[in-house]
Amino acid sequence: MDELKKPSKPLIYYWAIAMMILTLFNLLAKPWYQRAQITEVDYGTFITMTEEKKIAAVQVRDNQIVFTDKDKKMFRTGLMDDPARTERLYKSGAKFSSEIIEEASPLVSALMSWVMPLGFFALIWHFMQKRLGGLGGPDSMMFGKSKARIYVKSTEGIKFADVAGEDEAKENLAEIVEYLHNPGRYKEIGAKMPKGILLVGPPGTGKTMLAKAVAGESNVPFFSISGSEFVEMFVGMGASKVRDLFKQAKEKAPCIVFIDEIDAIGTKRSGNVMGNDEREQTLNQLLTEMDGFEDNTGVIILAATNRPESLDPALTRPGRFDRRVPVELPDLKGREEILKVHAKKIKHDPDIDFNKIARMASGASGAELANIVNEAALRAVRDDRPQATQTDFEESIEVVIAGYQKKNAILTDKEKMIVAYHEIGHALVAARQSQSAPVQKITIIPRTSGALGYTMQVEEGNHYLMSQEELENKIATLTGGRAAEEVVFGSVTTGASNDIEQATRLARAMITRYGMSDDFGMVALETVTNQYLGGDASLACAPETQATIDKKVVDLVRTQHEKARQILSDNRRKLDELAKRLYERETITGEEFMEILNDQTTLA
Ligand code: ADP
Ligand code: ZN
Numbered sequence: 095m096d097e098l099k100k101p102s103k104p105l106i107y108y109w110a111i112a113m114m115i116l117t118l119f120n121l122l123a124k125p126w127y128q129r130a131q132i133t134e135v136d137y138g139t140f141i142t143m144t145e146e147k148k149i150a151a152v153q154v155r156d157n158q159i160v161f162t163d164k165d166k167k168m169f170r171t172g173l174m175d176d177p178a179r180t181e182r183l184y185k186s187g188a189k190f191s192s193e194i195i196e197e198a199s200p201l202v203s204a205l206m207s208w209v210m211p212l213g214f215f216a217l218i219w220h221f222m223q224k225r226l227g228g229l230g231g232p233d234s235m236m237f238g239k240s241k242a243r244i245y246v247k248s249t250e251g252i253k254f255a256d257v258a259g260e261d262e263a264k265e266n267l268a269e270i271v272e273y274l275h276n277p278g279r280y281k282e283i284g285a286k287m288p289k290g291i292l293l294v295g296p297p298g299t300g301k302t303m304l305a306k307a308v309a310g311e312s313n314v315p316f317f318s319i320s321g322s323e324f325v326e327m328f329v330g331m332g333a334s335k336v337r338d339l340f341k342q343a344k345e346k347a348p349c350i351v352f353i354d355e356i357d358a359i360g361t362k363r364s365g366n367v368m369g370n371d372e373r374e375q376t377l378n379q380l381l382t383e384m385d386g387f388e389d390n391t392g393v394i395i396l397a398a399t400n401r402p403e404s405l406d407p408a409l410t411r412p413g414r415f416d417r418r419v420p421v422e423l424p425d426l427k428g429r430e431e432i433l434k435v436h437a438k439k440i441k442h443d444p445d446i447d448f449n450k451i452a453r454m455a456s457g458a459s460g461a462e463l464a465n466i467v468n469e470a471a472l473r474a475v476r477d478d479r480p481q482a483t484q485t486d487f488e489e490s491i492e493v494v495i496a497g498y499q500k501k502n503a504i505l506t507d508k509e510k511m512i513v514a515y516h517e518i519g520h521a522l523v524a525a526r527q528s529q530s531a532p533v534q535k536i537t538i539i540p541r542t543s544g545a546l547g548y549t550m551q552v553e554e555g556n557h558y559l560m561s562q563e564e565l566e567n568k569i570a571t572l573t574g575g576r577a578a579e580e581v582v583f584g585s586v587t588t589g590a591s592n593d594i595e596q597a598t599r600l601a602r603a604m605i606t607r608y609g610m611s612d613d614f615g616m617v618a619l620e621t622v623t624n625q626y627l628g629g630d631a632s633l634a635c636a637p638e639t640q641a642t643i644d645k646k647v648v649d650l651v652r653t654q655h656e657k658a659r660q661i662l663s664d665n666r667r668k669l670d671e672l673a674k675r676l677y678e679r680e681t682i683t684g685e686e687f688m689e690i691l692n693d694q695t696t697l698a
Contacts, residue, residue: 140159143163151190154173158171257300259432271311290395292418294402294421295423320353336383340387344391348392355399357405361404380409423458429463432460440467441474442482446482451466469490505540516590517548520575520578520593533684535550536549538681570655577659578662605647606633620633
């Protein structure tokens with residue numbers, strides 16, 4: 095949901111207004127109202143009226159005397175030291191009353207001092223509630239009320255056509271749509287729809303979108319709640335929210351319930367006493383609810399997570415979330431389609447090469463691609479162009495991947511030279527190893543992400559498998575930057591830290607996970623624990639084996655580093671030439687790079 099919300103004023107603002115109104119009311123309105131009814135007279139008048147027996151009722155108060163005449167008109171006067179007053183009043187026939195005067199009209203009075211302020215409060219309360227509701231923020235006053243919202247109700251919602259790529263996931267979910275359209279067919283044959291479907295994949299790949307599309311295609315209500323919303327500050331609230339959500343859903347069946355980030359409540363229960371009570375209660379309630387409703391009630395629960403391995407087994411067993419739909423990062427074709435879908439929303443040059451952009455943005459998620467398109471449009475506006483051009487798109491990839499150009503980063507000449515050699519080092523090693531992807535662009539303009547320069551490589555097509563040789567070449571390319579510094583300057587800088595990290599990770603994976611070492615063969619020494627979030631791995635081997643692994647990783651990287659250094663020494667003239675060009679221009683394209691590299695005339 096991209097809707098803009100008006101910035102709301104803080105709560106205190108409304109309280110302040112309420113208090114001000116009340117104070118003003120008490121200060122001005124009430125006394126004014128009362129005074130309008132009561133005539134102020136002096137003590138002499140009071141005595142005269144007493145003597146003339148004009149007083150009907152009287153009340154002596156702490157600081158004043160209030161009385162009425164025979165016409166029920168009200169008067170007031172100050173209190174004087176007058177011992178004979180009571181006697182005189184008694185004789186005049188005045189009635190001593192304890193409840194006259196202001197309270198003469200108790201209804202009006204009560205109205206003024208109670209009902210109206212209460213009314214004000216009610217009004218303000220109502221107002222605030224609406225505000226809070228609109229914010230969707232946590233509201234501890236609404237105990238246990240579910241915040242599930244109905245998003246999509248009709249066909250004008252998101253459809254499968256809006257979700258580009260992800261054909262397998264769509265195919266899988268199309269069955270659900272079919273079921274919601276025509277449940278009879280399934281009942282007749284005795285087939286049960288899965289109650290829960292787990293959408294698994296990295297962030298930003300369109301899981302939420304797919305869930306919405308299922309609802310949109312089936313034309314049923316769509317409830318959406320995030321797992322983290324269940325975990326409240328009061329114990330027991332999460333469970334009651336779950337109960338409430340399912341109650342609502344059953345009333346609206348058939349419908350889709352979407353639980354985002356289900357790992358927030360669904361992680362494995364620890365079993366120890368100090369566990370997170372609230373989360374476990376919530377999870378238990380969810381399990382109970384899922385078991386509780388019959389098959390074929392028409393409530394389909396979709397849940398999304400990017401940490402499927404952390405989910406409690408109870409949640410994924412048959413009868414609960416037993417179907418798993420992978421939503422992977424888009425491949426080349428998928429990326430191209432996603433770009434096209436989003437590009438429809440902006441004005442752009444009719445002959446944009448989306449394939450090229452998709453190739454440049456390898457590894458980008460759907461959300462990042464959407465962002466790239468938007469950045470391209472923004473860039474066009476910034477530069478006063480009526481539509482986005484190919485350059486806008488290409489430049490925006492860099493913005494999304496590496497951040498904006500840092501306009502005022504000042505590199506010394508020496509630093510700039512080193513960065514130029516470093517980047518050319520990567521590119522040259524890549525280009526001289528046939529299997530490595532060709533270079534798309536090299537730049538030494540610093541970026542807000544902290545990169546001082548980078549070499550953008552382009553994958554020619556989809557890669558599903560990588561050979562050992564390709565992996566080794568990749569490591570060599572990663573070490574190419576540092577190797578160039580060594581070959582040319584004979585010293586090294588901190589600029590290679592990211593390269594080192596990546597090279598090490600690759601080398602480690604080759605040995606511990608891909609079985610690419612002679613000693614260990616096909617034994618898994620590491621298991622990936624976080625497949626969709628960076629791919630952390632944990633070692634599963636003896637300490638001695640660990641030491642061997644470490645040594646092998648070092649050897650592997652060193653060999654490739656050596657190879658890179660050799661390539662650069664052999665191509666020293668080209669290295670100098672290219673680095674000089676990059677230093678002067680700050681950015682060179684892949685074509686320019688290859689032109690210089692293949693230009694034989696300078697090779698004497
Ligand atoms: P997730 O729930 O997997 O984190 P979302 O469904 O919230 O991702 O996607 C975020 C945004 O990314 C969407 O609003 C959409 O603009 C874009 N997006 C992601 N995947 C796709 C896709 N396959 N096709 C079109 N747009 C996509
Ligand atoms: Zn580098």
